[in-house]
Amino acid sequence: MDNLEIIGLIAAALTTSAFVPQVYKAWKLRSTKDISLTMYLVFLTGIILWLFYGIQIGSLSMTIANSVTAVLSLIIIMLKIKYK
């Protein structure tokens, strides 16, 4: 695996795991007033398309990264709806 692919994997890991602290904060504080529901609905739609794209081109890293990001975004949407 060349260096550029390693950078791609690190980038995917960062942009995916980034949502964990937001899930934790929303869950711990039980407060999501400042979080934009529109953002996460639009973002989730885009992530689902990226997931479809990744599956079609047979990219395991895109498939894994976007699956995890989709789940985390869905959790944030549910916390947002629950704690408005």
Next chain:
Amino acid sequence: MDNLEIIGLIAAALTTSAFVPQVYKAWKLRSTKDISLTMYLVFLTGIILWLFYGIQIGSLSMTIANSVTAVLSLIIIMLKIKYK
């Protein structure tokens, strides 16, 4: 351009523009308490790596999408620091 590339462009447009409603909400409400600073710092780091990756592979769509996302994430970080 085949259908899959069109899906990729739509996905990129969605996952990029998704941040605009969050920027608008944070700016309008002047309140960012529920937004995770850690998320956006980690996310921005990942986006910068994706931007570098996109430039290296000569992908105009990745370069544009990640440049815009980086700027939007940076604005959210500044609003977060300003309105804590």
